[in-house]
Amino acid sequence: MFEEIIRCPTSALLFGVIVGLLVLRFINSSFSLRERRAPPGPRPLPLFGNLFQVDLKRLDQSLFNLSEKYGPVFQVFFGPKKVVVLAGYRTVKQALVNHADEFGNREISPVFYDFTKGHGILFSNGEPWKEMRRFALTTLRDFGMGRKISEEIIIEECHYLTEEFEQFEEKAFNNTKAIHYAASNVISALMFGKRFEYKDLVFQAMVERDNETIHLTGSASLQIYNICPWLGPLLKNWRDMIKNVEDGKADATKIIKNLKETLDPEICRCFVDAFLIRKKHLEDSKVLNLHYHDENLLYTVANLFAAGTDTTATTLKWCLLYMAKFPHVQERVQEELSRVVGSRQVRTEDRKNLPYTDAVIHESQRLANIVPMALPHAISKDVTFQGYFIKEGTTVFPLLTSVLYDETEWENPYSFSPSHFLDSEGKFIRRDAFMPFSAGRRACLGESLARTEIFLFFTSLLQHFRFTPPPGVSEDQLDLTPVVGVTLAPTPQNLCAFRRH
Numbered sequence: 001m002f003e004e005i006i007r008c009p010t011s012a013l014l015f016g017v018i019v020g021l022l023v024l025r026f027i028n029s030s031f032s033l034r035e036r037r038a039p040p041g042p043r044p045l046p047l048f049g050n051l052f053q054v055d056l057k058r059l060d061q062s063l064f065n066l067s068e069k070y071g072p073v074f075q076v077f078f079g080p081k082k083v084v085v086l087a088g089y090r091t092v093k094q095a096l097v098n099h100a101d102e103f104g105n106r107e108i109s110p111v112f113y114d115f116t117k118g119h120g121i122l123f124s125n126g127e128p129w130k131e132m133r134r135f136a137l138t139t140l141r142d143f144g145m146g147r148k149i150s151e152e153i154i155i156e157e158c159h160y161l162t163e164e165f166e167q168f169e170e171k172a173f174n175n176t177k178a179i180h181y182a183a184s185n186v187i188s189a190l191m192f193g194k195r196f197e198y199k200d201l202v203f204q205a206m207v208e209r210d211n212e213t214i215h216l217t218g219s220a221s222l223q224i225y226n227i228c229p230w231l232g233p234l235l236k237n238w239r240d241m242i243k244n245v246e247d248g249k250a251d252a253t254k255i256i257k258n259l260k261e262t263l264d265p266e267i268c269r270c271f272v273d274a275f276l277i278r279k280k281h282l283e284d285s286k287v288l289n290l291h292y293h294d295e296n297l298l299y300t301v302a303n304l305f306a307a308g309t310d311t312t313a314t315t316l317k318w319c320l321l322y323m324a325k326f327p328h329v330q331e332r333v334q335e336e337l338s339r340v341v342g343s344r345q346v347r348t349e350d351r352k353n354l355p356y357t358d359a360v361i362h363e364s365q366r367l368a369n370i371v372p373m374a375l376p377h378a379i380s381k382d383v384t385f386q387g388y389f390i391k392e393g394t395t396v397f398p399l400l401t402s403v404l405y406d407e408t409e410w411e412n413p414y415s416f417s418p419s420h421f422l423d424s425e426g427k428f429i430r431r432d433a434f435m436p437f438s439a440g441r442r443a444c445l446g447e448s449l450a451r452t453e454i455f456l457f458f459t460s461l462l463q464h465f466r467f468t469p470p471p472g473v474s475e476d477q478l479d480l481t482p483v484v485g486v487t488l489a490p491t492p493q494n495l496c497a498f499r500r501h
């Protein structure tokens, strides 16, 4: 019968049309099936998407609120751009860890592309990212990240920071600059083999620029620039940011040039040396490796500075602010430090004997939630996740706010409660949902260095000083509202540092 149909031209044509229609219907239905399986989300307006339903000034919070309505995987449109948001500890972990490959690319939005043109570690993907991340991790480990050498560097810096605080002679002061200089000097010692005096004007400008850039990047106008990049030159924040980036590059280039001129391949003084030695070695042995070039060196160093300074310093500032705000907690930390360590220098191995102090540091990091949306990720290949289809290239926000404040994980998500990290006998306990460094392939590369820094700086400062609000300001009046950038920093305010001994 089939043969009869195709022998008659009219029947064959009719048959062809029917098959064609069926194929079209199938394609159409599977397409709409995919559409149906797209994550839920608020209905977008043409052109504007959901811009009027989110608060760009506190994006993480407004996305967290939307997750209550739309669930742990939902989509929002920033103008025409679709973003999939992941909310809650279980979902964020499942995506970043169990589907590490699919969720492990970085979204390189226009503002991030302006920083490093796809080089370095923070805003790169594929082989260049893999090679630079691996190189940075091994080199930082060789230089003692999380081990003795970096401990010595940090302890030396603790002394300078303590001296700096002492100069204010118990009067109220803003600790921001000194803390940023200290954190920056730790990275600087690892990157360039030297620390800077806090009074060094070039160093001050470098640190200041990085702070400002981080603040600008999180501003509403630069988020609009990400949607309409052609607006860039019209936006003051964009022009300021580009100037900062160019000036920062010029300063770093000068330092790198000096290290190049004094390079001795037998003596590796710092990260930059390690890169130059590897580059020379590859060139000498005629191994083709396209990743070891000057731009990658410059941008990788700039990335580590930017990622390592502001985050660590901001965390430390929150820790001190919480101590001034909650004096009974501060007293308990100081009592533990006096009992366990006395007046000698605290070392990293003391941490295991300081469970309360450790819990206070963890709780400060949790509540401060300084990188609320991690950095944007992108889907590396089509994936079906929790039943939803997400297309390759889609931007993903892993909402760390929703992990660190997850009501199903934390007993008192919105209050400062060191007991989150203590068992009934007062021993320190790890919590899985403690994820300020994110997780998976793109998780923070500097976590162990950052943890050592925060622990040593915090304990050294609390051994020396008692932190209080300025005269005439009560603990209640200390402001815990964050200033929003890519990171959430405390509102600038003065504290007093009273000598304890």
Ligand code: HEM
Pocket (backbone or CB within 6 Å): 106, 121, 122, 123, 133, 303, 304, 307, 308, 309, 311, 312, 315, 370, 371, 374, 375, 376, 398, 436, 437, 438, 439, 441, 442, 443, 444, 445, 446, 447, 449, 450
């Ligand atoms: C308290 C301090 C710190 C916090 C809370 C923090 C947090 C983070 C977070 C949330 C990310 C994004 C992860 C993601 O996209 O999923 C990140 C990435 C990164 N961090 Fe940190 N960080 C800190 C300190 C540092 C330090 C000291 C360094 C450098 C030595 C550093 C280097 C980096 C780098 C290079 C990346 C990009 C990783 C990649 O894209 O592969 N961070 N960090």
